[in-house]
Structure formats: C-alpha cells, structure tokens
Amino acid sequence: MSFRQKMVLVMVWLLTLSYGVGGVLLIRQNFQSSLNQIQTNTVESYEMILKSVQLVNLVDIQQDFTSISNTLEKLNTFESLAGMSLKRGEKVLYRSGEGIVSDVENEAEFSSLLFTRDSKYYYQISGEIKTNGKPLQLVVLYDISSVFHARDEQIRTYHQVLIVLLVVGGVTAWFTAYLMTKPLVKVSKTARALSSGNFDARVNPKTHDEIGQLGSDFDFMAERLSDNINELKLSMEHQEMFMGSFAHELKTPMTSIIGYADLLRSESLSQEESREAANYIFSEGKRLEALSFKLLDLLMMRNQSINMVPTDMKYLIENLIYHLQPVYRKKNIDLQCNCKPGKCMVEPDLFCSVIVNLVDNSRKAMDRPGNIMIMGDELKGNYYRIRVIDNGRGMPEEAIRHITEAFYRVDKSRSRAQGGAGLGLTLCKEVIDLHKGRISFASREGNGTCVTVVIKEIG
Numbered sequence: 001m002s003f004r005q006k007m008v009l010v011m012v013w014l015l016t017l018s019y020g021v022g023g024v025l026l027i028r029q030n031f032q033s034s035l036n037q038i039q040t041n042t043v044e045s046y047e048m049i050l051k052s053v054q055l056v057n058l059v060d061i062q063q064d065f066t067s068i069s070n071t072l073e074k075l076n077t078f079e080s081l082a083g084m085s086l087k088r089g090e091k092v093l094y095r096s097g098e099g100i101v102s103d104v105e106n107e108a109e110f111s112s113l114l115f116t117r118d119s120k121y122y123y124q125i126s127g128e129i130k131t132n133g134k135p136l137q138l139v140v141l142y143d144i145s146s147v148f149h150a151r152d153e154q155i156r157t158y159h160q161v162l163i164v165l166l167v168v169g170g171v172t173a174w175f176t177a178y179l180m181t182k183p184l185v186k187v188s189k190t191a192r193a194l195s196s197g198n199f200d201a202r203v204n205p206k207t208h209d210e211i212g213q214l215g216s217d218f219d220f221m222a223e224r225l226s227d228n229i230n231e232l233k234l235s236m237e238h239q240e241m242f243m244g245s246f247a248h249e250l251k252t253p254m255t256s257i258i259g260y261a262d263l264l265r266s267e268s269l270s271q272e273e274s275r276e277a278a279n280y281i282f283s284e285g286k287r288l289e290a291l292s293f294k295l296l297d298l299l300m301m302r303n304q305s306i307n308m309v310p311t312d313m314k315y316l317i318e319n320l321i322y323h324l325q326p327v328y329r330k331k332n333i334d335l336q337c338n339c340k341p342g343k344c345m346v347e348p349d350l351f352c353s354v355i356v357n358l359v360d361n362s363r364k365a366m367d368r369p370g371n372i373m374i375m376g377d378e379l380k381g382n383y384y385r386i387r388v389i390d391n392g393r394g395m396p397e398e399a400i401r402h403i404t405e406a407f408y409r410v411d412k413s414r415s416r417a418q419g420g421a422g423l424g425l426t427l428c429k430e431v432i433d434l435h436k437g438r439i440s441f442a443s444r445e446g447n448g449t450c451v452t453v454v455i456k457e458i459g
Contacts, residue, residue: 005177007180008174008177012170015166019165020162027155030154031148031150034147035144038142038144038147042123042140042144045080045140049072053068054129056068068093068094069086072096082142082143083095084138085141088135097141111126114144119145121145121148123144125139183203183205183212184211186203187214189201190218199225199226201222202219203215203218205219257285264278308345308346308347310344310345311348313344313346313386316352317339317374320356321335321336321359321374328372332369334371334372336374337375338373338375340378342376342384343458344435346455347434347435350431353431358428359372359374362449365394365448365449370390373390378457383454387452389449389450389451391447391448392449394446395449396445399443432453435456437455438453439451439454
C-alpha cells in the first residue's frame with residue numbers, strides 16, 4: 001500500500017470517527033432532552049387530571065362517580081393521551097383508549113412506567129385518590145412514539161449525511177494526499193534518475209514547507225554528488241593524461257639510451273664517438289633520475305604533513321634572491337627584489353623551492369637578456385602577496401589553464417632542451433596548497449608573465 005493510500009485511509013477513518021462519535025452523541029443528547037421534556041409534560045398533564053378528579057370527588061355528594069367519569073371523558077381530549085382507567089378496588093369505574101399495562105400500587109403520590117407495544121412507545125402514570133371508602137386508582141397512558149420516531153428520522157438522516165460526507169471527504173482526502181505526496185513522488189523519480197546516471201536531474205521544489213525543504217536538501221545533495229563525480233572524472237582524466245605524459249617522457253630518453261647502448265655494444269666506435277654516446281646516455285639517465293626525484297617529492301608532499309614556523313617573508317625572499325643574483329647575472333638577467341615586511345606561517349625550505357621554481361620558469365621564458373622582479377606586499381584581510389614578474393615570451397591564454405598540470409609545457413621542445421620535466425609548477429601548486437594559499441597567472445604572448453602567490457599572514 002502506497003503512502004498516499006495510507007494517508008487517504010487515515011484521513012477518512014479520522015473523519016468517520018469524529019463525525020460518528022459527534023453525531024451519535026448529538027442525537028443521543030437531543031433524544032434524551034426531548035424524552036425528558038415530554039415526560040415532564042405528561043407528568044404535568046397527569047397532575048392536572050388527578051387534581052380535577054380529586055376536586056370532583058370532594059363535591060360529589062352522591063358518590064356514584066358519575067361526575068368523575070364525565071370529567072375524565074371531557075379531559076380525554078389531549079393529543080398524546082392514549083388511554084385512561086379509573087378503578088376502585090377491582091371495580092372499573094372508567095376506561096378509555098388503549099389497554100393499560102398494569103395497575104401500580106405505590107405509597108407515593110404516583111409512579112410511572114415506560115414500555116413499548118406494537119412498535120409504539122407509551123408512558124404510563126399511576127396514582128391514587130383518597131376517598132371515604134376505598135381509594136380510587138387513576139392510570140393514564142400517553143403515546144410518546146413521536147419522540148422515538150423523531151430519533152429514528154435523525155438516525156436515518158445521519159446515515160445519509162455520513163455516506164455523502166465519506167464520499168466528499170474521501171475525494172478531498174485523496175486530492176489533499178496527492179498534493180502533499182506529489183513532491184515526494186518527484187524526489188523518488190529524481191533519485192531513480194540519479195541512480196540511472198542522469199546527474200542533472202533535480203527536484204526543484206515549489207513549496208517552502210518541510211517537504212519543500214526536503215526537496216531543497218535533496219537537490220543540494222545531488223549537486224554535491226554531481227560535483228564530486230565531476231571531480232572524480234576530472235581526476236581520472238588527469239591521471240590518464242599524467243600516465244600518457246609520463247610514458248611519453250620516458251619513451252624519448254629510453255629510446256635514445258637503448259639506441260646508443262646498442263651502438264656501443266655492436267659497433268666499433270672511435271674514442272670520440274664512444275665518449276659522445278656515453279655522455280648522451282649519462283645526461284638522459286640524469287634527466288630520468290631528476291624526473292623520478294620530482295615525482296617522489298610530489299608523492300611525499302601529498303601524503304605527509306609539514307612543520308610550519310613563523311617566518312619573515314621579506315628576509316626569506318631577499319636572502320634567497322641575494323644568492324641567486326650572481327648566477328642570473330652571468331646569464332644577462334637582472335634579478336631584482338622589492339619586498340615589504342610580513343610574517344607568515346610557512347615551511348621555509350619548501351617555500352624557497354617555490355620561489356626558485358618560479359624564478360627559473362621566468363628565466364626559461366627569455367630568449368634574450370631580460371628582467372625578473374620579485375615583489376612582496378600585504379593585502380587587506382591579513383594576506384601576504386608575492387609576485388614574480390618577467391618580460392619574457394609570455395604564454396597564450398589556453399596555456400594558463402593547464403600550466404600547473406603535471407608534464408605540461410608551453411613550448412615542449414624548448415623546455416626539454418633546457419632540462420625541464422614539466423613538474424616544477426605542479427610542485428609549486430602542491431606546496432602552496434599545503435600552506436592554504438593560492439597561485440594565479442597573468443600573461444600575454446610577447447609581453448611577459450606575472451605569477452601571483454597569496455598566503456595567510458599571522459594576525
């Protein structure tokens with residue numbers, strides 16, 4: 001049974017229960033009130049008849065009870081009067097209408113009896129009249145069937161109304177349950193769509209109640225799930241690209257190493273040719289060694305924590321640049337530094353490697369003597385910004401989006417000739433991520449490049 005059907009059944013059951021109990025109590029109370037009222041009226045009528053008989057009895061000198069019988073005959077005109085009986089001992093002095101059930105002998109002024117006969121309801125009242133001789137027994141019978149018939153009519157009407165109410169209430173309950181469960185049905189359909197691979201499916205609730213909030217939370221979950229799946233897909237794509245690039249990086253030097261080694265093994269070469277072949281094998285081996293070390297560094301950084309200490313960024317960068325300037329001066333590159341004080345939590349050796357890599361990338365981007373400027377300043381919100389600016393070749397906008405990917409090179413032939421493996425900026429990004437910072441690039445072909453690193457300052 002569906003939740004919607006359960007809701008309909010519960011609402012119809014509650015409607016039936018509430019209307020049933022309320023209707024029964026109302027009819028019962030109304031019937032009891034009417035019965036009490038007619039009993040009160042019959043008692044008042046009986047008392048009037050009884051007093052009239054007593055009065056006639058007092059003035060009837062003859063004591064033949066003719067006057068009393070005539071009086072009862074005249075009083076036997078009430079609509080609800082079904083019969084009367086006046087007896088003296090065993091002698092019946094007057095009888096009219098329906099037969100009396102029984103004579104009630106009671107010391108009280110009068111007594112009553114409610115009974116049914118032939119589908120009619122009667123109320124009988126009996127009493128005594130004191131005389132000089134034997135007392136007179138007056139029994140009056142009243143037909144009170146109208147009260148019971150009114151109750152039966154009310155019950156029939158109640159049943160008819162109940163049937164109509166159940167039909168209308170059932171339709172209303174179904175429509176209400178439909179509106180209430182419609183968002184849940186949509187959530188279920190969306191869940192099935194997600195499970196079948198449609199990660200763009202959403203509930204998009206129209207209401208702001210609890211069910212609408214459920215739909216919103218479900219959409220938020222689906223959005224996060226879709227983002228995670230997209231990240232996994234992107235990660236797999238990067239891994240595939242990484243493996244392809246790594247295989248390509250190994251293929252060229254390994255081919256050359258195998259070729260030169262086979263040449264040394266199978267051919268008789270001159271001393272100069274042998275030295276040249278051995279030098280090439282050595283240089284390619286060193287490049288593969290450097291590549292393996294960088295991959296190892298990358299793996300270790302992703303799987304271990306670092307010990308950061310408060311560091312004066314101005315002193316760290318200026319001291320590093322001071323030792324690099326002689327090397328770059330020999331290559332006709334003017335390396336300058338202009339940093340303002342700022343204290344940050346960093347791992348000094350790792351952060352120095354970031355600066356060295358960024359400066360080295362700027363050097364590789366130069367075909368002629370040029371300038372490299374390292375600038376450091378504070379930003380609002382307790383951030384320290386480091387910029388490495390050069391006037392080299394620059395790079396296209398497409399390259400900026402991939403520059404931090406492993407093995408990516410803007411100019412593959414030139415980078416490989418300069419000894420690059422395409423992992424420098426990847427390592428830089430990993431180090432900056434460990435420091436909870438961010439790195440960005442701004443460049444135009446022919447106009448140089450600006451690399452910006454932002455990390456949190458100590459408040």
